[in-house]
Amino acid sequence: MAFPVIDISRIDDPEAQLDIALKITEASRTWGFLLLKNHPIPNEDVDAMFQLGRDFFNLPPAGKDSWPINDKYMGYNAPLSDRRKDDKASMWLAGKPGQLQNSLDALPPFWHAHIDEVEAFKHACHALVVKLLVCFALAMELPDRNFFAKAHGEAEGDGNQLRILSYPARGNAPADKITRMSPHSDSGSVTLLFQTCAGLEVESPSGEWMPAPHLDDHILVNLGDALAFWSGGRLRATKHRVTFGTVPHDVERISMAYFGAASHDTVLQPLKQEEGGEAQVLRDYNANGVVIQPGVTVGEYLKVIMNNIYGNGAMHQLVVETPKAHGIAV
Numbered sequence: 001m002a003f004p005v006i007d008i009s010r011i012d013d014p015e016a017q018l019d020i021a022l023k024i025t026e027a028s029r030t031w032g033f034l035l036l037k038n039h040p041i042p043n044e045d046v047d048a049m050f051q052l053g054r055d056f057f058n059l060p061p062a063g064k065d066s067w068p069i070n071d072k073y074m075g076y077n078a079p080l081s082d083r084r085k086d087d088k089a090s091m092w093l094a095g096k097p098g099q100l101q102n103s104l105d106a107l108p109p110f111w112h113a114h115i116d117e118v119e120a121f122k123h124a125c126h127a128l129v130v131k132l133l134v135c136f137a138l139a140m141e142l143p144d145r146n147f148f149a150k151a152h153g154e155a156e157g158d159g160n161q162l163r164i165l166s167y168p169a170r171g172n173a174p175a176d177k178i179t180r181m182s183p184h185s186d187s188g189s190v191t192l193l194f195q196t197c198a199g200l201e202v203e204s205p206s207g208e209w210m211p212a213p214h215l216d217d218h219i220l221v222n223l224g225d226a227l228a229f230w231s232g233g234r235l236r237a238t239k240h241r242v243t244f245g246t247v248p249h250d251v252e253r254i255s256m257a258y259f260g261a262a263s264h265d266t267v268l269q270p271l272k273q274e275e276g277g278e279a280q281v282l283r284d285y286n287a288n289g290v291v292i293q294p295g296v297t298v299g300e301y302l303k304v305i306m307n308n309i310y311g312n313g314a315m316h317q318l319v320v321e322t323p324k325a326h327g328i329a330v
């Protein structure tokens with residue numbers, strides 16, 4: 001089965017939309033990964049963000065280290081701090097519009113002059129995520145084509161995160177045990193991944209690690225566990241990783257992920273079969289070592305996941321005291 005590459009140039013054209021929605025949804029069900037061709041985000045804007053990332057990561061430690069990632073997913077994460085072992089750095093620029101401007105103390109000074117550019121880029125990413133969410137609802141024949149999209153209001157988007165990543169060049173061949181990006185699935189709804197070169201490996205539908213193809217000017221899309229669970233298993237959150245085997249150790253690799261998540265008060269109840277869910281009920285849906293339970297909110301779930309990655313090394317599980325009953329609480 002070939003890795004899906006889908007042309008979305010006519011995604012807003014009513015005559016082409018359903019066909020595109022069916023292709024995107026089928027790729028999301030089988031692979032959980034796809035490449036978007038002819039997407040609406042201008043390549044110059046993507047390149048400009050990459051350049052900001054490069055300039056930032058090139059700063060001396062004094063320009064970065066005093067602003068570690070905080071509980072609002074803003075700030076810097078230095079090499080070997082992510083999962084306490086991954087050899088990459090990243091900068092998190094999260095939250096709804098206005099949050100960056102209101103949180104300048106949490107951001108390295110480098111970013112203060114670039115807030116508007118970052119916000120505009122996040123806004124464009126969000127608009128594309130919403131288009132994809134509409135496609136899923138259309139292809140699943142849900143009564144409301146905005147079923148997923150309406151839980152992703154940009155103004156409520158505390159969990160929307162832009163993350164710029166740097167896999168620094170290393171002079172020596174690394175020791176075996178050091179990873180670049182440990183195997184994981186993403187946690188929210190839809191991730192847009194922008195890459196300057198190949199390097200990502202994904203779990204294929206038959207369960208083997210394989211390199212994700214890299215095509216210039218395409219966006220790699222993958223899905224998070226919250227949406228996969230909520231869809232009743234119709235959409236797949238696929239594991240992926242970056243290793244020293246796939247990225248040459250002596251050149252820096254820059255990538256950028258926009259994580260689109262539903263608002264924190266969205267309640268995750270898997271779609272029933274008559275609503276488009278799979279017959280198999282999603283019991284014990286285990287994602288990155290955390291069991292997602294029906295009735296949990298997106299905010300509760302994302303918090304546990306982030307604590308497990310950035311916390312003191314202890315693994316937390318979700319405790320849902322009073323599961324909420326409805327599909328969406330917005």
Ligand SMILES: O=C(O)CCC(=O)C(=O)O
Pocket residue numbers: 163165181186193195199200240242255256257
């Ligand atoms: O750097 C990449 O290509 C992957 C990044 C990623 O998987 C993530 O940030 O969740």
Ligand SMILES: [Fe+2]
Pocket residue numbers: 184185186240
């Ligand atoms: Fe990821």
